[in-house]
Amino acid sequence: MRAVVQRVRSAQVTIDGQETRAIGCGLLILLGVAAEDTMEDARLLARKCAELRVFEDGQGKLNLSAPELGYEAMVVSNFTLQADTKKGRRPSFIRAAKPPLSVEAYHLFVECVRSSGLARVETGEFGADMQIALVNDGPVTLVLDTEEWKRS
Known part of the structure; x- marks a missing residue:
């Protein structure tokens, strides 16, 4: 399971050109589920993402988390995070989980966050066409990958 976490001043997602959901200061989390991921991966990654200390304390150090500051989060599913780009120029998405695993893992991740x-916590809509607008703060952008944790 892979997440791209961005510290944002604001973020909004428009779903199928209709509904818009938005947050203020906090975290925008893009989530990609791989075929070999487990529900435990979803739980661990959700906790890690939500509790990242990526906000400045009084001394300017990244030492505070979004929950400590009363901030918000937005979680958006993004299967393209599981793209394999090793060969050629067309990404392969064979590693991306398919339903029902992808849907269940996404919903569990959101529940844990x-x-x-x-x-x-706001969300996109799994499988929908979405446009995301954000104001990245810092910029602070991190990539977390449970597969890397398993190799360590």
């Missing part, structure tokens, strides 16, 4: 103490 919601239980982390954030002020509010």
Whole structure:
């Protein structure tokens, strides 16, 4: 399971050109589920993402988390994070999980992020056409990958 976490001043997602959901200061989390991922991967990654200390304390050090500051999060599914680009120029998405695993892992991830103490958690819509607008703060952007954790 792979997540791209961005510290944002604001973010919004428009779903199928219709509904818009938005957050203020907090985290934008793009989530890609791989075919070999487990529900435990979803739990661990959700906790890690929500509790990342990527906000500055009084001394300017990245020492505070979004829940500590009462910030928000937005979670958006993104199967393209599992792209394999080793060969040629066309990405392969064979590693990306298919339903029902991808849907179940995404929903569990969101549930775990919601239980982390954030002020509010918004989501995209799994499988929908979405446009995301954000104001990246810093910029602070991190990539977390459970596969890398397993190799360590």
